[in-house]
Amino acid sequence: MIRIDSVTKRYPDGTVAVDRLSLEIPDRSITVLVGPSGCGKTTTLRMINRMVEPSEGTILLDGVDIQQQPVNTLRRSMGYVIQNAGLFQHRTILDNIATVPRMLGWGKEKSRARARELMERVGLDGALAKRYPYQLSGGQQQRVGVARALAADPPVLLMDEPFSAVDPVVRKGLQDELLRIQEELGKTIVFVTHDIDEAVKLGTMVAVMRTGGHLAQFAPPAELLSHPADAFVEDFLGADRGIRRLSFFPAAGLELLTAPVVPIDATAEQIAAHDTTDAPYLLVTDPDGKPLGWSEPQDLTAGDIKAEELLPCGRPFVPGTDSLRAALDCAVLSPTGWAVAVDADGGRVTGVVSQQTIAEAIRGAHAEGREDDGRPEGPADMKVAG
C-alpha cells in the first residue's frame, strides 16, 4: 500500500502545488487522481517516484518511507507511463520495452523475450518489434509506453495522463485494454487524469483534487456520483452525473419481453397473435434471431416482410455486461422507445424492454442506494461497461 501522509509541496517562489495531502492508495486496484489543471495531481504522482521531492510529509510504500532506498532502485520498482509515451526514438519498439529489464541487468535475450511477451499482452502486433517509434500511431506508441512500464513486472504503475493525447475512439480502446490488463495482473495503479469520465470509468477509488493541492473527496466512483462531498465536486462531475451514475447499475435485472419479437418469416397467425396492449410494436428478426427493425403489427404482411421498410432498432444492449445507462441509451435512441436486448456472443435477440420498465428499474436501484445510506456496496465494487 502507498500511504501519502500530510505531504506538502512548496516551490521556492512560494507556490503551493500540494497542500497537506493525505491519501491511502489501496493495493492491486486503480486509484485515479482527478482535478482541474493546477490542482497538484501530477505533482502528487511525481512525488511517489521522487521525480518531485516533497517539502513536508512522508510517503510510505508498504510501510517503509520511500526516502529509505536509493532513488533509482525505487523508480525501477515502479512502472512510469507519461502523456506522449516518451519513447526513445533511436531504439526499436522491442528495445524500448526492454529498457528496464536491461537496466536491472537481465541478459539481452531474456529482456527481448520478455519484451515480446509484453507486446502481446498490450495488444501489439509482433511484426512491430523491429519498427521505430515514429512508424507507429499515437495509440500504438502509448501501448508501447504501457508495455515498457510493465516490462520488469513492477508492483506499482504510475500513469500520468497517459491517454490524453489520443483521439476519443483510440482512448476508449486503451482504457478497455488497461482494465483488461489490470484484471490479469492486479497492479497497484495510480492514474492521473483531468477527465472525470475517464476517472469514473477506470478508478476503483477516485481522489478529486481542487486547485491549490487540496483533496476534495476520496471515494469509489459510484459514491462520488451519488454523494458528491461539496459544490466543487458536484460541479466538477458535470451536469449529467445522474445519468452517468446509472453506469454502476447492471441491466441484468431488467424484465425482458419476448412476446413482441417475430422472425422475418413469421406466419399471419404469429403476427395476429400479438397483443398490442403489451407493446404497440413488433421487433422483426432475421432467421438467425438477429434484430432487423421495428414495425406496427398492421403494417406486416406474412411472407412479405421487407427488412428495408422496418423502423431502425438502433444499437442493442447486452443485459449481462451492460449497465442501466446503456439500456436507457438504447431505449432513448430507438424511434419506438423500446430497447433491444441481445446475447453477448451471437447478437441474437433475447427480448425487448420499454423506457417505462427501465425507469422503474432506475427508481428501484436508487431506492436500494438510499436504504443503506447511499453507500451501495454492490454497485461500488462492481464495474460494468458503461
Next chain:
Amino acid sequence: MNLFHFISDFFSNGAHWQGYDGIPTRVGEHIQYTVQALGIAALIALPVGLVTGHYGRGGNALAFIAVAGRALPTFGLLVLMTLLVGFGMVNVMTPLVILAVPPILVTTYEAMQSVDPSPVDAARGMGMGEFGVLFQVEVPAALPLILSGLRSAAIQIVSTATIAAYVALGGLGRYIVDGLYQRNYEKVVGGATLVAGLALVTLAIFWAAGRFAVSPGVRRRA
C-alpha cells in the same frame, strides 16, 4: 591558358606526385593538421557542450564564447602567435582550434537543448541514472545535429589549414603560397583544387559517419 588547363597540367605533371613537395605528402600533412585541430577542438567543445546542454545552463556564456571565437581573425592570430612563440605547430593549431570550437560547442549545446524532454522524463522516471540519460537517451537523439557541428568545423579547418604554409609549415597551402610567390598559377590552382576536393571528401566522410552512427529511428528527422 584557362583554369582547366592549369588543373590538368598540374595533375598530369609526374613531378608533382613525388617527393617532399609531392601531392601525397602535402595531402597527408593537410589531413594531419585537420585531424589534430578537429580532435583538440572536439575534446574541448564536445564535453562542455554536452554537459551544459544536459543541465540546460550556461547558454549565454556559450553564446559569448562563440561570438568571441568567431570574432578573432584567424590569420591575425596566426601572425600574433608566431611573433609570441615563434615558428611551430602550436601557433598553427591555436587559430585552427579557436576557429573550430564555436561551431562544435554551439551546435552541441543546441542539439542537447532540442532533445524532446518527454523521453528524458520517462528515462529518469524509470530509474535511469544521469549518465545513462545523457548517453543512452539524449546523445543518440542529438547525434545528427552534433555531427553537423563537427562537420562544419571540419570543413572550416580543411579550408583554413592552408595558412600553415605562411609560417613555413606544409599542407596544401604550400602550393598556393609558393605558387603565388613564384607566379606559378598552375600550382596555385592545383593547390586550391586539392583543398576543395579534400573538403568534399570530408563531407562524404561525415555523411557516411551519419549513416553508420545515427539510428534509423532518429535519422529521418535530421
